[in-house]
Amino acid sequence: MQQLISLLSEEMGRAFEAAGYDASLGQVMVSGRPDLCEYQCNGAMAGAKKYHKAPFVIAGEVAKHLEGAERVFNVSVVKPGFINCDVTPAYLTQYLSEMAKADRLGVETSSRPRTVILDYGGPNVAKPLHVGHLRSAVIGEALKRILRFHGDNAIGDIHLGDWGLQMGLVITELKHRHPELPYFDENYTGEYPAEPPFTVADLEEIYPYASGRSREDEAYHREALENTHLLQEGQRGYRALWEHIIHVSVADMKRNYENLNVTFDLWNGESTVNDIIPVMVEDMKKSGLAYESQGALVVDVSEESDSKEIPPCMILKSDGAALYTTTDLATIKMRKDQNDPDEIIYVVDKRQELHFIQTFRAARKCGLIGDSCRLTFKGFGTVNGKDGRPFKTREGGVMRLESLIREIDDKMLGKIEANPDIPADEAKETAKIVGLAALKYGDLSNQASKDYIFDVEKFTSFEGDTGPYILYTIVRIKSILKKYLDASGRNPADLAIGAPSGVAEKTLMRSIAGFNRTMQEAYEELAPHKICAFIYQLSNDFNSFYHGTRILTEEDQTQKEHWIALLYLTEKVLEICINVLGFDAPERM
Secondary structure (H helix, E strand, O other): OOOHHHHHHHHHHHHHHHOOOOHHHHOEEEOOOOOOOOEEEOHHHHHHHHHOOOHHHHHHHHHHOOOOOOOEEEEEEEOOOEEEEEEOHHHHHHHHHHHHHOHHHHOOOOOOOOEEEEEOOOOEOOOOOEHHHHHHHHHHHHHHHHHHHOOOEEEEEOOEEOOOHHHHHHHHHHHHHOOOOHHHOOOOOOOOOOOOOOOHHHHHHHHHHHHHHHHHOHHHHHHHHHHHHHHHHOOHHHHHHHHHHHHHHHHHHHHHHHHOOOOOOEOOEHHHHOOOHHHHHHHHHHHOOEEEEOOEEEEOOOOOOOOOOOOOEEEEOOOOOEOHHHHHHHHHHHHHHHHOOOEEEEEEEHHHHHHHHHHHHHHHHOOOOOOOOEEEEEEEOOEEOOOOOEOOOOOOOOOEHHHHHHHHHHHHHHHHOOOOOOOHHHHHHHHHHHHHHHHHHHHHOOOOOOOEEOOHHHHOOOOOOOHHHHHHHHHHHHHHHHHHHHHHOOOHHHOOOOOOOOHHHHHHHHHHHOHHHHHHHHHHHOOHHHHHHHHHHHHHHHHHHHHOOOOOOOOOHHHHHHHHHHHHHHHHHHHHHHHHHOOOOOOOO
16 A cells, blocks of 8 residues: 555646656655645755756646645645645545555555564573663564564574673583582583573572682683683583573573563574584685684775774684684574575674674675675664663662563552552553553664663653553553443444544544554664654644544534544554554553
8 A cells, every 4th residue: 555645746746747847856745844734845946957947936837737636735835946735635534544444554565575584682691681681672573573564574583692701601610619510520421410500590690700700810711711612612511511501591581581572583592603613714714715813813804985994804813712703604604594584684782883894794705695685783872871871770780681670560560550440460460561661662762773861750651752651542542442332332443434524633644644654664774763753643643632522422423433433543553553663552551
């Protein structure tokens, strides 16, 4: 289904063509001055130079060909050559009626669905998830849902950090604390215990202790490096311990991600590509693209067009150890071989941009991925406290993700409990639903690349540009629709939308009509914040209409039916949008 703005542009283009000008000049846009008009066209200004004629004259000639047009009326010309117009009520009504009947409300899917892998999450095993993991998970999940809504085969991969020094540190500390365990007995040949010798709480204490000691104790650090090497070489006991660490950590991660309504199709990690690396590195050497520099193996990735220096991409350190770059390159190769994707999107902290520039260029240069696959770095900003610095606990530490979620939920519970009609159990469940909306919308409403302030008071407010405000609007519509159904016995889905009876109603209808365009822009630009901006404006327009209209007490039954149908469509649009963003609405608040 074509976007309304495109259909209006078509009619404007025909008027330009009828006046003797290029039809492409008829592009219409939403007016920046809604007090003057709903839409405007600036094509006459662009045509003035081409046709050597004053833009006001061109606009006047075009306007004459819009008299009696089907889609636009109230056409006026304003100096120096703007063409102002409104959409006709009849055409707007027709458009929304078709939209209400269309699959997916008229949002078209691609004629050639793509396979897209999203690399998001990226937590390290043996460490608890913290506030720094929030944006990758929330943005990545929203992008996956946006891509799927448009028909793409979107595959989410958590890309675990499960093969680096943190593994060696945990193994080293376990060996110091429990040397009697069979995992550390080189002569042990039996089956290792099925149950891990630690809990997730133990791991969360062991890792930071081992990491801190490693920074202060050189011998301990060397031991951890050696144990990391032994693990990666396949030492039997260490592999068994590693499997325990993975099992315990992943179970805890899944619980935390479930609380965020975030899921992954693949739970691959750096270890997944361990066997790919030696062959890949050898091929790089044979091709002559990888060479030694100060003992390390590197690939030049600088280009003549670079405005700043791009250092060589390091493949192996001087001691022969692999790096993040090495595993990222091997992962690109694996994804190419297994999925042959059209695009791989990395949802990662924007401060890693240089790393991904080097990695992407090395992957192309070394033939790990072809030009048909797009490599996209979707860098995001940091979550900051009110002081403008990275968000911390009151004690100054990095806040755990589950603590952040709990803080939001507790705040929402206090507000939900203010409604005495909601039982305690329902209030608690509703607080989780609304709390998740507060958290996700608070993040996604910001452009991904920008830092933002995490403000619990603002995010949990029922007023303003917040998740709870959006949900409250949806719940309000649901309540009206239920009351109508109970009183009339008629399903709102069976009713027809009518022509707007006033300015507020027409504004709401035009806002709904922008759904297709918004979803397309969010898809093409990987921009969830555009959906947030759209549903905030739609909610405002609905509430303006609601406060000025007696919907359920309207005596004219036909008029009431038109309004109920419009509310039903509004609710469908809002529900689709929040589902794509990764949260839901409760039945009441």
